[in-house]
Amino acid sequence: RVQSNLSKLDRYEERMYHLYRGVVEKRSEQLRQNKLRLQRGLAGQMKKNRDYLEQLNKRIELVDPRNVLKRGYSMTLLEGKSISSTRNIKLGDRLETRLYKGNIISIVENRSEKK
Numbered sequence: 385r386v387q388s389n390l391s392k393l394d395r396y397e398e399r400m401y402h403l404y405r406g407v408v409e410k411r412s413e414q415l416r417q418n419k420l421r422l423q424r425g426l427a428g429q430m431k432k433n434r435d436y437l438e439q440l441n442k443r444i445e446l447v448d449p450r451n452v453l454k455r456g457y458s459m460t461l462l463e464g465k466s467i468s469s470t471r472n473i474k475l476g477d478r479l480e481t482r483l484y485k486g487n488i489i490s491i492v493e494n495r496s497e498k499k
Contacts (some may be wrong), residue, residue, distance in 0.1 A: 453484040472497045 445451055449459065460467055461480045467473065473495050481488040 450484070453482065456484075458483050470497050 455458065459482045462473065462477060463481065464480075467479075473492055475478075475492055475495070477492045479490045481490060481494060
């Protein structure tokens with residue numbers, strides 16, 4: 385009887401081992417699949433973020449004052465502040481005009497306003 389029970393116990397142990405091994409293998413495969421999904425997702429998100437940063441950098445370059453000046457525009461300053469209207473300009477004011485390569489200092493002799 386003892387021998388029979390020991391044999392049964394051995395068989396149960398073997399079955400449990402195979403069941404356990406199957407569960408572990410299944411869980412390991414699930415973990416591997418989840419890891420792959422996460423890696424792909426992270427890689428995709430990183431690429432998306434990289435592309436977005438590149439677009440932002442291009443926009444910044446477009447509005448960078450040096451690049452605007454490089455395209456032939458100028459920036460005129462009164463007392464170090466940029467001006468966009470003749471409203472606050474008086475005859476005799478000293479203006480600084482910044483170009484891509486150099487500055488021009490001017491004294492206002494005449495002005496006109498667009499309506």
